[in-house]
Amino acid sequence: xxxxxxxxxxxxxxxxxxxxxxxxxxxxxxxxxxxxxxxxxxxxxxxxxxxxxxxxxxxxxxxxxxxxxxxxxxxxxxxxxxxxxxxxxxxxxxxxxxxxxxxxxxxxxxxxxxxxxxxxxxxxxxxxxxxxxxxxxxxxxxxxxxxxxxxxxxxxxxxxxxxxxxxxxxxxxxxxxxxxxxxx
Amino acid sequence: xxxxxxxxxxxxxxxxxxxxxxxxxxxxxxxxxxxxxxxxxxxxxxxxxxxxxxxxxxxxxxxxxxxxxxxxxxxxxxxxxxxxxxxxxxxxxxxxxxxxxxxxxxxxxxxxxxxxxxxxxxxxxxxxxxxxxxxxxxxxxxxxxxxxxxxxxxxxxxxxxxxxxxxxxxxxxxxxxxxxxxxxxxxxxxxxxxxxxxxxxxxxxxxxxxxxxxxxxxxxxxxxxxxxxxxxxxxxxxxxxxxxxxxxxxxxxxxxxxxxxxxxxxxxxxxxxxxxxxxxxxxxxxxxxxxxxxxxxxxxxxxxxxxxxxxxxxxxxxxxxxxxxxxxxxxxxxxxxxxxxxxxxxxxxxxxxxxxxxxxxxxxxxxxxxxxxxxxxxxxxxxxxxxxxxxxxxxxxxxxxxxxxxxxxxxxxxxxxxxxxxxxxxxxxxxxxxxxxxxxxxxxxxxxxxxxxxxxxxxxxxxxxxxxxxxxxxxxxxxxxxxxxxxxxxxxxxxxxxxxxxxxxxxxxxxxxxxxxxxxxxxxxxxxxxxxxxxxxxxxxxxxxxxxxxxxxxxxxxxxxxxxxxxxxxxxxxxxxxxxxxxxxxxxxxxxxxxxxxxxxxxxxxxxxxxxxxxxxxxxxxxxxxxxxxxxxxxxxxxxxxx
Ligand SMILES: Cc1cc2nc3c(=O)[nH]c(=O)nc-3n(C[C@H](O)[C@H](O)[C@H](O)COP(=O)(O)O)c2cc1C
Ligand code: FES
Numbered sequence: 001x002x003x004x005x006x007x008x009x010x011x012x013x014x015x016x017x018x019x020x021x022x023x024x025x026x027x028x029x030x031x032x033x034x035x036x037x038x039x040x041x042x043x044x045x046x047x048x049x050x051x052x053x054x055x056x057x058x059x060x061x062x063x064x065x066x067x068x069x070x071x072x073x074x075x076x077x078x079x080x081x082x083x084x085x086x087x088x089x090x091x092x093x094x095x096x097x098x099x100x101x102x103x104x105x106x107x108x109x110x111x112x113x114x115x116x117x118x119x120x121x122x123x124x125x126x127x128x129x130x131x132x133x134x135x136x137x138x139x140x141x142x143x144x145x146x147x148x149x150x151x152x153x154x155x156x157x158x159x160x161x162x163x164x165x166x167x168x169x170x171x172x173x174x175x176x177x178x179x180x181x182x183x184x
Numbered sequence: 185x186x187x188x189x190x191x192x193x194x195x196x197x198x199x200x201x202x203x204x205x206x207x208x209x210x211x212x213x214x215x216x217x218x219x220x221x222x223x224x225x226x227x228x229x230x231x232x233x234x235x236x237x238x239x240x241x242x243x244x245x246x247x248x249x250x251x252x253x254x255x256x257x258x259x260x261x262x263x264x265x266x267x268x269x270x271x272x273x274x275x276x277x278x279x280x281x282x283x284x285x286x287x288x289x290x291x292x293x294x295x296x297x298x299x300x301x302x303x304x305x306x307x308x309x310x311x312x313x314x315x316x317x318x319x320x321x322x323x324x325x326x327x328x329x330x331x332x333x334x335x336x337x338x339x340x341x342x343x344x345x346x347x348x349x350x351x352x353x354x355x356x357x358x359x360x361x362x363x364x365x366x367x368x369x370x371x372x373x374x375x376x377x378x379x380x381x382x383x384x385x386x387x388x389x390x391x392x393x394x395x396x397x398x399x400x401x402x403x404x405x406x407x408x409x410x411x412x413x414x415x416x417x418x419x420x421x422x423x424x425x426x427x428x429x430x431x432x433x434x435x436x437x438x439x440x441x442x443x444x445x446x447x448x449x450x451x452x453x454x455x456x457x458x459x460x461x462x463x464x465x466x467x468x469x470x471x472x473x474x475x476x477x478x479x480x481x482x483x484x485x486x487x488x489x490x491x492x493x494x495x496x497x498x499x500x501x502x503x504x505x506x507x508x509x510x511x512x513x514x515x516x517x518x519x520x521x522x523x524x525x526x527x528x529x530x531x532x533x534x535x536x537x538x539x540x541x542x543x544x545x546x547x548x549x550x551x552x553x554x555x556x557x558x559x560x561x562x563x564x565x566x567x568x569x570x571x572x573x574x575x576x577x578x579x580x581x582x583x584x585x586x587x588x589x590x591x592x593x594x595x596x597x598x599x600x601x602x603x604x605x606x607x608x609x610x611x612x613x614x615x616x617x618x619x620x621x622x623x624x625x626x627x628x629x630x631x632x633x634x635x636x637x638x639x640x641x642x643x644x645x646x647x648x649x650x651x652x653x654x655x656x657x658x659x660x661x662x663x664x665x666x667x668x669x670x671x672x673x674x675x676x677x678x679x680x681x682x683x684x685x686x687x688x689x690x691x692x693x694x695x696x697x698x699x700x701x702x703x704x705x706x707x708x709x710x711x712x713x714x715x716x717x718x719x720x721x722x723x724x725x726x727x728x729x730x731x732x733x734x735x736x737x738x739x740x741x742x743x744x745x746x747x748x749x750x751x752x753x754x755x756x757x758x759x760x761x762x763x764x765x766x767x768x769x770x771x772x773x774x775x776x777x778x779x780x781x782x783x784x785x786x787x788x789x790x791x792x793x794x795x796x797x798x799x800x801x802x803x804x805x806x807x808x809x810x811x812x813x814x815x816x817x818x819x820x821x822x823x824x825x826x827x
Contacts, residue, residue, distance in 0.1 A: 005561050034526075036508035037491055041409040041451060062508075075667075076491035078451055095414030095610070095643045096569040103477040104795045108773055111793075131452070132413035132661070135420075136229035137569035138261035149229035150633060155797050 014055060021046070022054045026061045036062055040073055049080040085120045085127035087165055089113075090144040094133030100140040106130060108158040109143070125169070126162075190362055193480055197358045200470055206347035217250045217271035217297055217324055221284075222264060224257035224423040225455055225771050226416075230264035231285065238286035242293040256424020258338025259577030260325070261569075266338070267292075268311060274300050275427035278311040280320050316463060324592045325574055329553065330581045332563050333539045334417075337424035342459050345466040348427040354472060356542035360435045361481060365395055368439040372541065374549035376561040381407055381497075381534035382612065382638045382714070384560070384627040387541075390531060394440040394521040397529035402442035405525070405532045408449040408456070409502060411494035412610030413661060415641035417565045417577050418535040422456040425539075426463040430485065432538030434473055435545060437483050440531055444484045448502055451489035460487050494611070494665035498713050499532045501667065512667045513713035536565055536640075545680065556582030560626035564640065568594045571601060571646040580625070587621035590644055601646035604745075605730070609638025611658045611665075612718030614725030615651060634725040636718065650747035651730040652737055654682040655722045662719040673716030676707040680723060689750040690814070692738030701727060743813045749794040753815035756785050756798075768809065771801035778823045786821035 025042055029035040031114055036058070043054050059066040073079040091106040106128070110116055113126050120127040134142055139151025145161055211218070219239055221230045243250055258266055263282035269292065270278035281292065281300055288306060295301045309320030320326045331337075340347040347785060348354070360368055373388030394402065400503075406429060410418040422429060433445045447464075449457050464485045468474035473481045495501045495510050501511040503525050524530025540562060544552045553561045560582040568590065569575045573595030580589060586606060590596065596604050605615045614635040616623070623629050627637050645654070663677040680703055683696050704720030710715050728733060736742045743751040756768070756777075761784040768785055769777045776791035777798060787798070799809040812818050 033508040034506060037505060038489070041489055041491065072508065072510055076493050076505075078491040093413070095412075095607070095641065095657070098576075099570055099643060099645060099649055099654070103794070104793075107793065109794070111773070132411075133416060134229070134452075135225045135416040136261065136264075137414065137416070137567065138226070138264070139229060140569070142229070151229065154800070155795050158773055159773065 018047070018051060019057065022057050026057065029061075031062050033062060033064070036064075036069065036072060037076075040069075040079060042101070044079060047083075049083045082120060083124070084129075085125050087125060087146055088127050088129060089129045090129045090134070091117070092132070092134050092140070092142040092144070092167055093130045094137065094140075096137035096140040098143055102141040103155075104155065105143055105153045105158060107142050108155045109162075112158055112162050125165070186406065193361065194358060196471070196480075197354070200472075201349055201355070204355065205416040207296050207346050207665075208350040211251065214251070217269060217272055217273075217474070218278075219250055219252045219272070220255045220268040220339070221252065222257050223254040224338075224420055225415050225453075226257055226261050227264050228455075229265065230283075232265040234286045235265045235284050235289045238289035242290045245299070246293055246298050246823040248293065248297050250293075253341055254343075255339060256337050256342045257420045257577070258424075259334060259420065259579070261576035261650050262574045263308060263576075267704040269296060269302075270311075271296060271302075274302065276302050276310075277314040277317065279317065281307045284307045320689070321723075325578075325595070328584065328588065328593050329579050330563055331579045332543050332552075332555070333421060333536050334424070334579045335543075336428065337421060340425065342424050342426055343462050345427060345463065345470065348425065350359060352546070353427055353542075354431055354467075354547040357431050357434050357438075357472070357481070360438055360545050365441065366441050367387045368435065368545065369395060372439070372544060372551050375544045375552040376549075376559075377537065377540055377544060377552065378562075378627060379534055380536035380540070380565075380637075380640070382609075382636070384637060387533065387537055390521055390533070391436060393519070394442075394529050394531045397522050399529040401444070401528045402437075402440055403525045403528055403530040404437045404440065404445040404447070404768070405441045405502070405506075405530060406433050406447045406538055407499070407502060407532050408447060408453075408535045408536060409490045409497040410450060410453075410535075410639065411497045411665070412612075412639035413639045414569060414610055414643055415567050415639040417567050417640055418576055419450075419453045419456045421452070421535055421539055422447075423459055425814075426456075426460045427467070428539045428542060429535055430460075430463055430467060432533075432541035433485075434483060435541050436531055436533065436538065438481060440529075442531065443482065444486070446506070446525075447485070448490055448506070449485045449487060451491055457487060457489055493667075494661070495532065495667045495713070495715050496812060498715060501713070502532065503530065510667070512717075513670050515712060522542060552742075557624065557626040559628055564625055564637065566625075566642045568642045570607075570643040571597050571649070572644045573598050575814050582626040583624045585622050585624050586616070589625065589642075590621070594644070597644070597646050599646075601648065603644070604647050604649060605645045605651060605726075607635075607643040607645065607654060607722070608641070609636035609721075610641040611662050612636055612714065612721055613638045613641070614721045614727065615645075615654065615729065617729045618726070619729075634721070634728065636721065638718075648745050648747065650745035651689075651726040651733050652684065652743075653690055653745075653747050655726045656688055659684060659719065662715060666715065666719075667758060670711045670713075670716055672707045672710030673719065676703055676710070677716075677719055679703055680707070680720065684723070687734065687737045688748045690737070690741040690748075692734075692741075694738070696738060697727065697731070697734055741814045746811050746813050748813075751815065752794060752811055752813045753789060753818040754787055754792060754794060754796070754798065754809055754811050755818035755821065756787055757808045757810050758782075758784050758786075758821070760802075760806050761785055762808070765803065765806065767801045767803055768798035771797040771812055773797065780821065781824050786823065788823055789815070789818065 029140045036146045093102045101179045117128045117130045267281045267284040310317040377387045378384040408418045473483045496511040498513045501513040505511040520530040556562045565579045607615045661682045666673045668674045763783045776788045802809045
């Protein structure tokens with residue numbers, strides 16, 4: 001997996017805070033096995049992925065091995081084990097999008113960002129995921145960037161979207177640099 | 185529940201019903217225009233939120249009053265965002281507008297609401313009979329449909345239970361509660377309703393078995409896992425009219441004696457999940473059901489979010505995941521109706537099956553039987569996508585032919601292309617060629633042709649779609665989704681994929697087709713659940729009907745449809761290319777286009793990724809970009825050496 005930025009830099013919650021938070025969430029569920037998937041969903045909804053510490057705590061809460069929790073979690077497509085980028089990109093490869101060249105769109109995102117599907121860029125800005133039918137086949141091919149659905153995708157649109165974010169980021173960086181009082 | 189309470193129950197429901205009707209009447213009588221905006225996922229994707237904001241803002245600017253009602257999806261995906269404006273004081277009937285962009289919304293407020301001019305050029309049709317505007321129901325896209333399940337979708341507010349009740353909602357549940365369990369099951373049996381989850385099992389029989397099963401406790405589960413990557417009707421129904429599904433679940437629960445009902449909805453469907461949760465709490469609040477409801481129906485509803493595994497649509501795998509395990513199917517029997525969730529008898533039905541139930545209880549088995557085909561009564565819902573003019577969700581009586589559905593209702597193939605095939609039933613289904621267009625759509629005729637009702641996903645393909653590539657796509661999907669329990673499914677699909685991979689890359693060998701066939705049959709025979717048993721269907725049907733296409737890939741290294749990228753090449757026809765024109769250069773994502781000595785353009789084949797952007801960018805009057813297969817048919821144009 002493609003992430004080397006240090007954890008503080010990427011703004012991830014530190015371990016202790018994470019453990020405290022997970023513990024608070026676990027209180028909302030009794031320790032019955034049927035709660036396993038809802039618990040994992042709840043944790044992922046909040047932290048955007050399942051950290052190893054969280055998996056250990058869930059295992060202890062339910063009273064099963066961590067390997068068992070991991071086994072269940074990896075079975076389902078929903079669960080992530082690495083933090084996604086700040087701007088997650090989902091490329092639809094459902095049937096309608098496939099027929100209209102969804103794989104070309106995926107390839108263009110991959111090329112543009114230098115990562116493969118399932119990975120996050122080193123600056124944690126973007127991650128790419130392939131998904132199956134987001135339900136607007138009439139707009140195929142479709143990609144979802146952040147939460148916005150982009151229909152009728154084309155390679156040139158990929159370029160535009162990525163460029164748009166880069167420009168936005170540069171602007172924020174510049175503003176930050178110009179802020180008075182901040183030591184250089 | 186206590187039978188003695190029934191008269192009181194009817195009375196209490198009457199009060200709720202009267203309240204619903206009064207609310208609706210108040211809305212209708214307020215002289216304000218009503219703006220209905222389709223805000224299900226598909227509408228939102230097409231920009232319904234921006235459209236709504238534009239309406240609100242312009243109303244504010246113009247100082248006009250109107251009631252904006254978010255509704256679900258009416259199924260006309262090609263027309264999204266869809267808006268219906270009911271403006272009685274203008275003298276016009278309610279009008280259906282298509283592709284209402286924020287700009288159009290602004291115009292509509294200014295012209296129609298403020299000025300009384302309904303902007304006919306944007307009107308698709310009227311929603312009621314009148315003598316000014318043609319009615320939408322006169323168009324084939326509407327007239328040939330028959331809506332039982334989706335009848336209220338897109339017309340009512342899915343987050344307002346009173347809207348549903350005012351339209352007759354929950355009357356069937358109240359009626360059912362006055363019948364005996366056996367009477368209901370008999371009615372469902374007589375209606376001939378078959379499960380819409382794919383296999384077409386008789387619902388009445390399933391319920392009867394569940395009722396007779398012994399258990400301390402029984403469950404009803406609504407299967408909304410909808411894993412087919414090209415079908416989205418179950419989601420649309422839950423997003424547009426969740427109460428109808430809940431009503432069906434409640435009737436089922438009463439009929440079989442269940443005390444818990446679970447809606448199993450994919451977590452990828454956040455809006456559907458939210459609306460079902462809201463619907464449950466509204467129904468509980470009114471006391472329609474819920475634990476300890478006095479006089480009504482004692483049942484506990486909950487929602488479980490599926491975590492995205494295609495195989496969890498299979499009923500035994502679904503139960504495994506509810507129990508907190510990996511979703512691996514197990515052997516049947518025992519069937520879930522005997523030993524299901526936590527070992528208790530469990531009825532699992534599809535969304536559409538359950539949503540059909542209220543109408544059957546209300547109008548009777550005979551009414552339902554008279555719709556559709558003899559052995560498959562009722563309606564079928566398809567998500568028709570791909571190369572059609574009017575993609576979207578279509579609900580038709582069973583027995584309508586594929587031709588009527590694709591050409592009359594959905595408008596045929598766009599861009600003057602020819603029809604090639606239709607893929608029905610998603611990863612478990614098959615591809616049918618033009619010879620089968622006369623096939624009536626029902627469970628048995630489709631299976632007979634080698635396809636399958638399956639999920640109701642339908643992808644129409646034109647001459648530019650490669651059948652080998654499509655077969656590869658579906659096998660790639662099932663291969664990834666195989667749970668790994670059965671060797672044939674786990675490893676066999678991998679081999680199928682490897683062979684198809686080679687063929688689509690031009691590395692096919694003699695004997696590949698025979699191997700595909702024998703492997704496919706072995707996987708069908710050697711797999712436990714429907715996933716493995718049906719995974720080879722896309723290959724088997726395309727081999728049967730499009731064998732020549734496979735052969736072209738293998739023998740001539742040629743993709744007749746020009747879709748397999750390893751087997752195609754783009755080149756620029758120098759006789760047509762305009763000197764000095766640069767249109768294609770900027771469109772190329774990999775800078776593969778160079779300028780020749782004559783200031784025309786050439787494509788560097790070693791860099792080209794075959795995305796087709798240059799072809800789209802080339803101005804129509806030149807039309808200079810060509811696509812050929814096999815790739816060596818492209819003339820070699822050397823990049824000039826830079827001085
Ligand atoms: C691999 C596989 C996937 C399935 N996916 C679904 C699904 O997404 N939705 C569904 O209702 N049924 C699905 N089914 C069928 C269910 O096992 C079950 O037959 C169905 O939910 C029963 O409901 P019905 O009687 O109303 O059709 C699937 C079956 C298999 C083998
Ligand atoms: S296949 Fe991509 S949105 Fe349906």
